[in-house]
Amino acid sequence: MTVPRVARRLLPGVAVAAAAAAAALAWLAHLALPAVPVLTGAVALGIVVGQVPALRPALGRQLAPGLRFAARSLLRAGIVLLGLKLSLVDIAGLGWVTIATTVAVVVLTFVGTIGLGRALGLPGHQPVLVASGFAICGASAIGAMGAALRARHEEQAVPVALVTLCGTLAIAVLPALWHPLGLSATGFGHWVGAGVHDVGQVVATAQLAGTAALAVAVVVKLTRVLMLAPMVAITAAIERRRASDAAGPRPTIVPLFIVGFLAAVLVNTFVPLPEWVLTGADLVQTALLAMALFALGASIRVAALVRTGWRALVVGLTSWVLVAALAHGAVLLG
Template sequence: MWLPGVLTAAAATLVAWGIHTLVPAVPLLTAAVALGILVGQIPAVRPALTGILAPGLSVASKQFMRLGIVLLGLKLSLVDIAGLGWVTIATTVAVVLLTFAGTFWLGRAFKLPGHQPLLIATGFSICGASAIGAMSSVVRAKDEETATPIALVTLCGTLAIAVLPALWHPLGLTAVQFGHWVGAGVHDVGQVVATAQIAGSAALAVAIVVKLTRVLMLAPIVAVASVLERQKHAVLVGAGTASITDGAAKRPPIVPLFVAGFIAAVLVRTLLPVPEVALDVADTLQTALLGMALFGLGAAVQLGELARTGGRALAVGLLSWALIAALALGAVQLA
């Protein structure tokens, strides 16, 4: 039952790879989620997306997302992160935490429904649509709750590719400072690469390490969300609004398996001499899995509904985008 949807997601990822090859400034994962959003707006395709393709797209957006997050850990070496220096590390972590808290507060202040404040905060502060997918699977967010954050983080991350380079010289930043700013302030890893490479290889190297330091924050933040979700179900059971069996079935583990796998992959990359060919294969597989997952998530976005109900969410997204850009710039000045 899941094969048609998985094959469709795979074909869409190949198309996204072709787009990225033709236009390198467009990150592959951004192209994948944008393609999913585009396909999801075609009336003739909607019955297939909600019918025969639905089981496979669900597998892609959930299981493939988790596997991709695990493999993402192989990009992270704690040695490289330590090389940034304690000031850069501390300010990067502070940017993540302040952006997360600020965005979550904005989401609540603008009265966004359900898990949207949490998902937007996760995506904007850590690593874009991938982080939203990871958090969504832990808190068991509904598709309609996930769709708006995915659309917002894709929109704002794409805007960053155009806006940040235009501000590089007016702000008086060196190439390395620009790379630091991009790594600390742009959402998705692919968007960071597309933005920072404009300033050269030194800027790109700094941007990637700073960005991956932010990605490392995914593990503790998702783990904390998992614990809080368990506590919420325990309260529901205690209040008699859910049975013990139902609560146990719905409660996520204290540390989700894919988060444990992500941490294990980071430790493997840090402590063991992993061959370059193995890292290349893992990188290709990780990109393919996340591309398929993000296509599946994008296909659930309904722009018509967003246009009618997403004004407040758009305001939160733009404010969060400005917040992380400002905080990241401050971190650059401190470093």
């Protein structure tokens, strides 16, 4: 077997190993600076790596298969395990008003962002991907929706960059607005859970208001995460119908990893799992998503984003304001 052929077989694994190392670095950064969530750090590290000129040829060619595997297969596995964080009992404990307003925030942000994205001419699946990230659960939702719609990595790069930017800014901006808006500690937690994108960013933001606020924020946020399944399934069904009309490749009706996600939610709700199982699953899920999001971040080219992404930036910032405003309204109604 020739050396180039051996290299071609080994390099995808090297790419995944590199993603694993990057995930470990993001974890260490989180331990040193708890305000920086692991997944945010993984995306940011991937973006930095993607800007190094000497690495771009390898990222675009030799390492591309392994990074695609990380961004697709590892992400799907991580999303399945994400379901083990959700319990329908905890969500039901919020009360029907909080659940209804949280669902309304997700749906209105999703629809509004898609409409704005299309009005401003964002290409391809970008309007749906930006909407998924801001309305549901950040870069993880973008990856899940992109996988269901078979979106190209280039389409996912800009939404991932935007949701990472705005989610990171939220860690600093929302606490500064806590007291001016007259919110109680639990009200602040509700606002953060309903309006911040990634679970890690929610934890980093809400913990500033104490354990009660953090508990409310996490449960509200996980209610939004539960919306990932129906939103992906409905959007995939709509895109499938459009693809059928256009005789193009059709997304699956309900992606298999979404079925796995729902199954994990039901298991965690009705099966008394040992704490060590939940803790281990949480560690594996975080590691898988960190590797996947590093791979997605490595596909981002900041220079191209600056030149061509101003429309997406307008959509992202507007969506961020929209979800924060709707979330504040949900707190007042709750």
